Amino acid sequence: MTISIGFHDVVEEVPFAPGHKTVYPLERHVFLGHLAAIRSRTGVDSVSRVDQVGSNDRTPVFVTVDDGYVSGFTYIAPELEKLGWRGHFFVTTNWIGRPGFLDRQHIRELHQRGHLIGSHSCSHPEQMSNLSWEELLREWGDSCALLSDLIGAPTTVASVPGGYYSQKVGQAAAASGIKVLFTSEPTATAQFVNGCRVLGRYTVHRSTPPDVVGAIAAGMKWPRYQQAAIWFFNKAAKRVAGRWYLPARRIVLDRIYGR
DSSP: OOEEEEEOOEESSOOSOOGGGSSSOEEHHHHHHHHHHHHHHHOTTOBOOTTSOOSSSSOOEEEEEOTTBTHIIIIIHHHHHHTTOOOEEEEOGGGTTSTTBOOHHHHHHHHHTTOEEEEOOSSOOTTGGGSOHHHHHHHHHHHHHHHHHHHTSOOOEEEOGGGOOOHHHHHHHHHTTOSEEEOSOOOSOOEEETTEEEEOOEEOOTTOOHHHHHHHHTTOHHHHHHHHHHHHHHHHHHHHHGGGHHHHHHHHHHHHHOO
């Protein structure tokens, strides 16, 4: 069993913006609270890199950061390093160098400081599972090739953007040389697709309390089951609503988080 915790962005203050754009950013003091809760519940030696886990009895905790926001370099990585931890930074390669996102030197330095750099696709498609086989190979293959060139090492770890995972997405990742693929399914159980290890994650939202994140990191069943139940409900809603799911989700989140 492994526990993976998924973050996105850390900001000074959550901006006044439509609600669906402010689901994931965390204010600095809140992010620190999450890290403190993980450390308190699991210990300082609990957080590992997926490629550096030893064969011990401790359940490893993986900290992942999606999209490639510049806060990964300016704030998240330094706070992890203060605890002796290293994270997994998944970069949307088409966004490299854009305002608010990591640039090439940031990515190189994160790698040099011991963090794992992985792909989050090229373009962050809204519904990756709907792409053709050729499009999937391009999203995985081109992004991994660019990152490998940047850091001077093979890029063999990735995460699925938008939560739209399917067997075909996993197969294309494996065909592109990806050895470990993180999804958004809240599960601690791994599966394998053509030799690629597929791991779920427990995503941290703006509304997720630090004590819940700490309990999940510690392997407590109830908070994990709660997040899994919500995820399966949303998965069913995606199936029923089809292409209308994302517009409807934005409207709902605007009403919940909008100011």
